[in-house]
Amino acid sequence: MSHTIVGKKKLLSRVRRIKGQSVALESSLEGEPDCMKVLQQIAAIKGAVNGLMNEVLEDHLREHLGAEDISQQKRKEEVEQVILVLKSYLK
Numbered sequence: 001m002s003h004t005i006v007g008k009k010k011l012l013s014r015v016r017r018i019k020g021q022s023v024a025l026e027s028s029l030e031g032e033p034d035c036m037k038v039l040q041q042i043a044a045i046k047g048a049v050n051g052l053m054n055e056v057l058e059d060h061l062r063e064h065l066g067a068e069d070i071s072q073q074k075r076k077e078e079v080e081q082v083i084l085v086l087k088s089y090l091k
Contacts (some may be wrong), residue, residue, distance in 0.1 A: 003059035011056065018048045053089060057082070 003009060025041040061088070064078050 001083070003063045004056065007055075011052070014048065014052045018045060018052065021045045021048060057086075073082065 021041065021044055025038070025045065028038060028041060060082070065075060065082075070078070
């Protein structure tokens with residue numbers, strides 16, 4: 001069973017917090033917000049997204065690349081997929 005299914009409740013909870021932070025930022029920007037508060041909200045959202053990415057990536061690496069029954073070819077394909085995602089994420 002996939003790690004995203006096993007950890008679904010925890011992941012959804014994190015996503016919902018990020019959603020709440022984004023809504024709060026949007027509401028703040030609709031008013032006359034203090035620049036520092038906006039910057040703090042953006043930093044908090046970025047940190048939350050980074051935490052989510054780290055958790056899913058770590059679980060993926062452990063489950064899919066760390067599996068002993070995976071072929072060398074499949075492992076190579078998985079590594080390439082992860083590299084593409086990371087390149088996109090780190091832009």
